[in-house]
Amino acid sequence: MLAVLGSIAAGWAAETQSDVAWLPLFDGKALSKWSFAPDFWRADSGMLIGQGKSSVSTFCHTRAAYSDFVFSGWTRLWETTAAYSNSGIQYRSGFIDSLSHRMQGYQWDIGGGFDGSLLPENGFPHDTPPREISEACRASIRKNGWNHVVITADRGLIRHELNGITCLEFNASVADGYIGFQFPATTTVMKVDFRDLYIRPLNGSFVIPDSEAVYLGLYHTSGLAPRNPVPSELPSIRPGYSATRNFYDIMGRSLMPVARPFPLIAR
Numbered sequence: 001m002l003a004v005l006g007s008i009a010a011g012w013a014a015e016t017q018s019d020v021a022w023l024p025l026f027d028g029k030a031l032s033k034w035s036f037a038p039d040f041w042r043a044d045s046g047m048l049i050g051q052g053k054s055s056v057s058t059f060c061h062t063r064a065a066y067s068d069f070v071f072s073g074w075t076r077l078w079e080t081t082a083a084y085s086n087s088g089i090q091y092r093s094g095f096i097d098s099l100s101h102r103m104q105g106y107q108w109d110i111g112g113g114f115d116g117s118l119l120p121e122n123g124f125p126h127d128t129p130p131r132e133i134s135e136a137c138r139a140s141i142r143k144n145g146w147n148h149v150v151i152t153a154d155r156g157l158i159r160h161e162l163n164g165i166t167c168l169e170f171n172a173s174v175a176d177g178y179i180g181f182q183f184p185a186t187t188t189v190m191k192v193d194f195r196d197l198y199i200r201p202l203n204g205s206f207v208i209p210d211s212e213a214v215y216l217g218l219y220h221t222s223g224l225a226p227r228n229p230v231p232s233e234l235p236s237i238r239p240g241y242s243a244t245r246n247f248y249d250i251m252g253r254s255l256m257p258v259a260r261p262f263p264l265i266a267r
Contacts, residue, residue: 022072025062025179025197036060037101040183048194050087050183059090059101061180066091068202071151071179076193077111079144086111087192088119090180091151092172096122103180106172108151108160110182110192115141116149116160116167121182125174133160137167146195154202 026034028046040052041060048060071091079085086109093105104122109115115138118131140163141147150161153172160167181194 022198022200025071025073025199026194028195031060033063034060035063035101037183046195048181048197049191050181050193051189051191052183053186053189054183055185056100057102057182057184059103059180059182061090061093061101061103061178065176065178066199066201067153067176068155069153070200070202071149071153071198072200073149073197074146074195075110075115075149076144076146078191078193079111085186085190085192086114086182086184088121088182088184089149089151090121090178090182092153092174092177093121093180094124094177101180103178103182105174105177106158107182108149113138113141115147116162118158118160118168118170127173128170131168131170133162133167134165137162137165140165152202 026043026048029043031041031043031048034041037054037058037060040050040054040058042049042051050060071089073089075087075089077085077087088110089108090103091106091108093103093107096102096104102122104124105120106125106128107119107121109117109119114132116133118128120126120128120130142163148163150159152159152161156171156173157169158172159169179199181192183192184190
């Protein structure tokens with residue numbers, strides 16, 4: 001009996017850690033499972049497209065939160081000499097303003113020769129300095145062309161890979177959060193494309209499905225103005241910190257769903 005149980009446990013571990021299927025984040029047709037500002041984002045020709053001109057940085061982001069995973073996708077930023085264009089991919093991230101879909105947290109930077117670099121969006125988490133990519137990684141960037149992004153978030157280790165080259169690795173203090181794609185503040189019209197967006201869960205981790213949809217419904221009907229927390233108000237960062245939970249806590253207990261699906265990570 002013990003041998004049988006051991007075999008089952010070993011099989012489960014192998015399945016959850018290495019053999020879990022890739023799951024589509026975006027079906028190439030619709031954005032019904034995403035939250036975004038419709039003036040800037042659309043689905044067209046199998047792509048998630050951000051286009052226009054915005055006075056603030058805004059994101060098209062998932063309604064589910066993720067912990068340990070491998071993300072794979074393709075990005076194409078249309079850079080011109082007329083203006084500086086940039087974008088980014090958020091992961092294990094929270095929010096500072098849900099109405100304009102502004103995010104904070106780890107960002108895979110895009111544009112200006114910095115593709116694959118780490119940028120703590122909106123200065124958070126404040127224990128993580130920006131990290132630039134290697135020269136080999138920088139040389140692989142295809143300006144105005146498609147670039148392949150792979151982000152691995154495996155417990156406390158994060159890895160960025162661009163076009164098959166490892167750009168950087170770092171130790172993460174934030175354990176979970178949302179995934180989002182950036183449309184930056186810009187004074188001129190710009191365009192960025194994303195396609196073939198997939199995620200593969202690791203370590204038997206699971207997601208909070210559509211948790212933000214419940215929250216945003218309460219938030220939008222409340223009439224409350226968003227408040228951006230200053231650094232002194234943010235909780236101390238520690239291993240296993242939850243960006244998802246922090247979002248609920250900062251904005252007020254009165255707006256929380258009745259059932260709080262925390263902790264996020266199954267260990």
